[in-house]
Amino acid sequence: MALFQAHEPAELELVQSLKRRDMLLSAGQALIQEGQVDAPLYTLHRGWAFRFKTLSDGRRQILNFLLAGDFIGVQQKMGDAAAHGVETLTEAVFCVFQRDSLWEIHRRSPTMGFNVTWLTAHEESLVDDTLLSVGRRSAEERIAMLLILLFKRAAALQEDAGAKGVPFPLTQQHVADALGLSLVHTNKTLRKLEKRGLHQIIEGRLFMRDVKALGRLADLYGDGRPPVRPLV
Amino acid sequence: MALFQAHEPAELELVQSLKRRDMLLSAGQALIQEGQVDAPLYTLHRGWAFRFKTLSDGRRQILNFLLAGDFIGVQQKMGDAAAHGVETLTEAVFCVFQRDSLWEIHRRSPTMGFNVTWLTAHEESLVDDTLLSVGRRSAEERIAMLLILLFKRAAALQEDAGAKGVPFPLTQQHVADALGLSLVHTNKTLRKLEKRGLHQIIEGRLFMRDVKALGRLADLYGDGRPPVRPLV
DNA sequence: CGAAATGTTGACTATATTCAAGGCAAGTGG
């Protein structure tokens, strides 16, 4: 797949040797509980998931969405409690690594170690983007931004996203929780943009009807296309 | 200093060999411009700074605050434009590395490479925390959270923070931009908490007057004490 | 000393939240 770098056989072997097993979860299942100790490392092979945090009264913030190729669990140190939960949005397959694989990767392959750093930094930059949205964009702008970013990420994983759209497995509650909005306001804003002909969500698929207008709304720099990335 | 891990002589040497020079900036100076290409890597040795992003109409979001020991610039790939700016809050000393040091660190010391990954992941978790605040906490709660977190971080770098307070070089505009609030609302909320006796800011120093009440307000789990960390 | 940056406060407004009610589609059990 064009999104991912080609890797040396030795690197692939290394990763294979650290891999424990595959894990299949159905939609809406928890992969990591908030506060869980010593959660393993994962990569997401297929499907969608998200990382989140909650306050004690139940308010939830989605930190980012996870798509194929995302690496999960670098944040917590060994022996630490997970600072965030991870839950699936669709049926999803994860590749499970034991906790100390992070160290093994660094020890046995500087290249792969570097890749892990890069992946981690890249994920941070996604959270940075969301923080800018949630802190400084209006509801309309936030939604425009989210649609563009998710569309681009999902489109990088498939062929003809323009015509067939991309999967959009989020409920409006997920959108609200990702953008720091209430469910009701999210619904109204989503409807407004759809009525203006900017996008459509039909049967769980997202279609971009006016990317330019959405981009203007979101004040998006650059093409927003995800960079080519390493795969662990 | 108790906050930082002890390192092997070989590791210290490696870092020294990659170091280009020291750099002194006065307060309010830009270290990295948003969009700047091929910015070097830095560590912050002394002083305070912050990372931020702006929208084209000037709205600004502060992503996080940087204190002594923080590593700067891992996010951008070689040849990439910086996705965020960095600016000093106080006079500050930075240690400058050339751009490819990141790779050299990984190549020449798996341990230090691992540390860089850890540091990057840790910084992400700070942004995660802020995103939770900005997305789901009220203005009062956000401010309580920010005060606690900055206090703990600053206190870890000095002796008797309880009595003498910690430096607090932020203007109210910085607080507003970090929390996604307007300047006026930030001012009013800050005054409200101060009148309730939760904290005081006097001559650029922050004093915690009722940490428990602040913690309750912020819905803070754990002790919020920053973990022991590697130094690069 | 004067200018510029920062902090403070009140009045007004707007964006977004909460509350409430209802619709639709899918799944479940009798």
Added chain:
DNA sequence: CCACTTGCCTTGAATATAGTCAACATTTCG
């Protein structure tokens, strides 16, 4: 097969939190 529940989407009305505007005080700094 049909009533019933459940989850998700939709909409209007009332409310609240936070934003904007404006004016002035205070501090900092050249």
